[in-house]
Amino acid sequence: MKDTDTLIADSQRYIANTYSRYPLVLVRGQGCKVWSSDGKEYLDFVAGLAVCNLGHCHPKVVGAIQDQSRKLLHVSNFYHIEPQIELAKLLVENSFADRVFFCNSGAEANEAAMKLAKKYAKDTGRADGFEIISMKRSFHGRTMLTMSATGQEKIQKGFDPLVPGFTYVPFNDIEAARGAITPQTCAVIVEPIQGEGGVNCPSEGYLRDLRELCREREILLIFDEVQVGMGRTGKLFAYEHEGVYPDIMTLAKSLAGGVPIGAMLATEEVAKSFSPGTHASTFGGNPLATAAGVAALSVLLEDDLLENCRRVGGHFFSRLSELTTKYPFIKEVRGRGLIIGVELNFEGAQFVTRCMDEGFLINCTMGNILRFLPPLIMTTDEVDQLVGTLDRIFGECKEDVKS
Numbered sequence: 001m002k003d004t005d006t007l008i009a010d011s012q013r014y015i016a017n018t019y020s021r022y023p024l025v026l027v028r029g030q031g032c033k034v035w036s037s038d039g040k041e042y043l044d045f046v047a048g049l050a051v052c053n054l055g056h057c058h059p060k061v062v063g064a065i066q067d068q069s070r071k072l073l074h075v076s077n078f079y080h081i082e083p084q085i086e087l088a089k090l091l092v093e094n095s096f097a098d099r100v101f102f103c104n105s106g107a108e109a110n111e112a113a114m115k116l117a118k119k120y121a122k123d124t125g126r127a128d129g130f131e132i133i134s135m136k137r138s139f140h141g142r143t144m145l146t147m148s149a150t151g152q153e154k155i156q157k158g159f160d161p162l163v164p165g166f167t168y169v170p171f172n173d174i175e176a177a178r179g180a181i182t183p184q185t186c187a188v189i190v191e192p193i194q195g196e197g198g199v200n201c202p203s204e205g206y207l208r209d210l211r212e213l214c215r216e217r218e219i220l221l222i223f224d225e226v227q228v229g230m231g232r233t234g235k236l237f238a239y240e241h242e243g244v245y246p247d248i249m250t251l252a253k254s255l256a257g258g259v260p261i262g263a264m265l266a267t268e269e270v271a272k273s274f275s276p277g278t279h280a281s282t283f284g285g286n287p288l289a290t291a292a293g294v295a296a297l298s299v300l301l302e303d304d305l306l307e308n309c310r311r312v313g314g315h316f317f318s319r320l321s322e323l324t325t326k327y328p329f330i331k332e333v334r335g336r337g338l339i340i341g342v343e344l345n346f347e348g349a350q351f352v353t354r355c356m357d358e359g360f361l362i363n364c365t366m367g368n369i370l371r372f373l374p375p376l377i378m379t380t381d382e383v384d385q386l387v388g389t390l391d392r393i394f395g396e397c398k399e400d401v402k403s
């Protein structure tokens with residue numbers, strides 16, 4: 001293997017400059033740990049940004065990929081594909097949905113969802129139903145449509161004109177959503193917990209009220225569960241905590257245990273607005289990705305990962321909450337299951353770097369919110385190792401940041 005400096009120099013030379021990367025080349029992963037090219041071990045609280053929910057290289061996912069790769073890597077959606085059928089069946093049997101459209105990423109799943117909502121409006125006699133309400137601080141992807149749906153100016157800057165028809169309202173403000181509905185509105189899109197926007201949780205009853213509002217005004221409700229679906233919150237889907245069903249839901253990230261995939265799930269009534277020729281994806285539902293998906297979802301359904309997520313998540317949350325009494329610069333700890341955010345009253349980047357020095361990968365979003373998205377197999381011991389380290393690091397910098 002090339003040495004680390006050469007790899008980083010080549011990365012900077014040849015790859016489009018869209019990410020600010022840490023000077024780290026990760027070469028191996030197992031369970032909750034990853035190793036860098038220079039042999040250093042890290043406990044991973046990023047998990048590929050909520051992708052590796054089962055941990056790195058789960059043996060059942062690896063086995064399924066190996067088996068499938070010997071049989072059939074790819075065929076067109078002109079033909080029926082066995083693992084695609086199996087994964088769709090598993091998703092339908094375990095969710096509100098009746099139909100699944102497969103694609104390759106979260107953005108594509110949201111593209112499909114919003115296209116379907118627009119088409120459904122037209123099919124149900126609302127030819128001008130093209131407007132979509134989305135939330136401030138939301139994140140739905142980086143394609144033109146999903147970036148336009150994303151309620152963050154910093155992400156849209158420089159790419160106008162945006163796709164028209166989006167109205168942004170504050171998350172957790174049901175009256176603002178009600179006030180934003182016009183005769184042209186066809187859907188509301190919302191993350192049940194905002195991930196990139198800072199781990200913002202819904203207040204009690206908010207998603208239920210949104211559901212009711214959409215029903216009343218005959219518009220569709222889309223839940224973007226790309227980040228919080230597949231067990232991340234301690235239930236298979238985050239909507240289960242709220243006792244409400246969307247009309248459409250999107251998934252991606254951890255659905256195939258680390259292999260790229262996206263999915264849009266919908267009720268029969270809504271899904272029937274898609275017919276042959278209305279939407280497609282060459283790789284969507286590819287045999288390799290869906291075989292990995294069947295294995296990953298089976299592990300999630302059969303093992304006690306959801307229970308572990310709730311238990312370890314609860315422990316993590318209370319350990320982090322203890323730190324708030326010690327460090328006044330912590331504004332809030334929030335989250336559910338194993339998506340947890342710690343809001344600081346100043347920039348958090350220094351803690352990401354310090355944690356990395358100490359052998360922990362963590363993330364910071366929106367500048368000042370430390371975000372933890374570990375694999376759902378994380379143990380309380382491993383959580384305690386990180387919290388102990390954070391406690392020490394916070395303590396070291398306490399004096400400089402007291403203001």
Ligand SMILES: Cc1ncc(COP(=O)(O)O)c(C=O)c1O
Pocket residue numbers: 049104105106107108110139140141142191195196224225226227228252253
């Ligand atoms: C809630 C949500 N929706 C959509 C996306 C976009 O997914 P992708 O990067 O796979 O296109 C993300 C990615 O972080 C996300 O968190």
